[in-house]
Amino acid sequence: MQSLAQFLLHRGGWATFADLTGAASRHAVATALERGEIERIAAGIYALPGLPADTAAVLAYDGVLSHVSAADALGLPLLVRPEKPHVMVPPRRRPRPGPPAVLHWAEVSSGERQDRITSLSRTVLDCSRMLPFAEGLAVADAALATGRLHSEELLAGAVALRGAGCPNARQVATAATALSGSFLESMLRALLIIEGIEDFEPQLLVTHEGFCARVDLGHQQARLVLEAEGFEYHGSRRDFAADCYRYDELNAAGWLVLRFTYEQIIGDPTWVVATIRAALAQRLA
Numbered sequence: 001m002q003s004l005a006q007f008l009l010h011r012g013g014w015a016t017f018a019d020l021t022g023a024a025s026r027h028a029v030a031t032a033l034e035r036g037e038i039e040r041i042a043a044g045i046y047a048l049p050g051l052p053a054d055t056a057a058v059l060a061y062d063g064v065l066s067h068v069s070a071a072d073a074l075g076l077p078l079l080v081r082p083e084k085p086h087v088m089v090p091p092r093r094r095p096r097p098g099p100p101a102v103l104h105w106a107e108v109s110s111g112e113r114q115d116r117i118t119s120l121s122r123t124v125l126d127c128s129r130m131l132p133f134a135e136g137l138a139v140a141d142a143a144l145a146t147g148r149l150h151s152e153e154l155l156a157g158a159v160a161l162r163g164a165g166c167p168n169a170r171q172v173a174t175a176a177t178a179l180s181g182s183f184l185e186s187m188l189r190a191l192l193i194i195e196g197i198e199d200f201e202p203q204l205l206v207t208h209e210g211f212c213a214r215v216d217l218g219h220q221q222a223r224l225v226l227e228a229e230g231f232e233y234h235g236s237r238r239d240f241a242a243d244c245y246r247y248d249e250l251n252a253a254g255w256l257v258l259r260f261t262y263e264q265i266i267g268d269p270t271w272v273v274a275t276i277r278a279a280l281a282q283r284l285a
Contacts, residue, residue, distance in 0.1 A: 004032045005048060014047035014059055042098050053099065057085035060098035064088050064112050067104065067130060070123040076142045077183035079135050079266070088118060120149050125157050128172040129165025134190035136168060140176035141186040151176065179203045184228040185216045188265050188272070192217070195273050197280070200226065208253035213246050218255075222283035225250060225257045226276065228265060256283060 007023050008015055020029050020038075029046075032038045041047050042060035051059075054073065058065050065073055066088035072081055084100045091105045104126075112118050118126065124143045128136035143149045151173075158166075158173035175193055179202040180186045192200055204218030206225070217226040250257050258279060264272055 003037065004028060005037045008038060008046070008048050013051050013055070014041070014045065017044045017046060020046055042096070054085045056099050057087050057101040058116050061087050061089050061096065061101060061103065063090075063093075063103070064108050064115070065117040066123070067102075067118075067126045070118045071127050071139055073117060074120060074123060074143075076123070076127075076139045077186075078139070079183075079187075120146075121153055121157050124149065124154060125161060125169050125173075128158070128169035129161070129163075133168055133171060133194060134187050136172040137175055137190045137193075138180075138183045138186035140172050141178070141180035142183065144176055144178035145180065147178070151178070177202055181216060182228060182230060184230045184262055184265060188226060188228045188260060189217060191265070191269050191273055192276070195277075197273070197276060200224075206250060206253065206255060208249065211249045211253065213250060215250070215257075219280070219283075222280055223255045224276075224279055224283050225255050227257060227259045229259050229261050 004020060004024055007020070011019070017029070029038075033040065033046075036049060038046050039049050041051065041056050045059050047056065047059070054065055054069055057063075064070075064087065065085065067086035068078055068082045069086040072078055082102070084102050086102045086104065088104045088106055088108055091107060093105065095103070108118065112122070117123075120143055124140050127139045131139070140154065144151060144154070154173045154176060158170045161169055175190075180189065181203055185202065189200070189202060192198075199221065200217040200219050202217055204215050204220070204225075206213050206215055206218060215225045216228050218224070247257055256279060258275065260272055
């Protein structure tokens with residue numbers, strides 16, 4: 001006869017007390033608990049030790065993963081990962097004991113209930129309501145880039161929103177684009193939007209005498225390029241040489257290239273904005 005731990009493993013790591021007592025005796029369940037082979041995560045809910053915090057919270061509160069926790073689970077970029085799982089529960093549900101979590105009360109669709117996670121569009125809108133504009137824009141850009149969410153759907157959802165955070169969500173939906181190449185590029189573009197610096201195009205294609213390069217953000221009139229340089233480094237001499245070639249060709253074609261690191265964009269945005277303004281003024285003079 002299989003152990004209760006094996007039984008839970010075959011069921012995805014968790015089961016109700018009724019499930020367990022249907023497969024073994026109450027004494028066997030109590031013994032497995034004492035030995036630490038299984039653990040009780042909420043009233044009537046048992047799981048294997050070490051169940052992921054998100055899963056444990058969703059099961060304990062009988063809700064769905066939402067907001068930044070859903071974004072993280074869906075592979076959308078976050079500046080800071082949530083310390084506690086965010087879980088959405090029915091609006092009339094009374095609080096119940098459970099593991100550490102941030103609870104949100106709202107209705108969910110049958111599909112969300114079945115999947116135990118909010119939909120992609122709802123996740124983006126919820127994040128846009130609670131996160132600063134730049135971080136919300138990065139989430140929205142990444143979602144649009146997957147091709148599983150379209151601008152029209154995001155805008156319609158933002159217009160239909162009610163309650164706290166709606167203005168921010170609508171601003172994010174209006175500014176979001178599927179063209180953004182990275183989280184850091186979205187954060188840099190958000191700085192431009194916040195500061196009212198216009199006419200920079202994401203993923204602008206620059207061509208010159210047979211040379212062709214797609215840049216993170218380009219201002220055609222000023223012939224000014226902004227590049228968001230993440231943590232990644234050149235993995236080979238070939239990569240490094242290609243980057244130098246690209247940089248030199250852009251300058252030779254008359255484009256000024258400004259390269260900003262993660263630390264500068266996130267940690268010193270005032271300097272980044274001042275540098276871009278100074279370069280723009282010089283190029284447009």
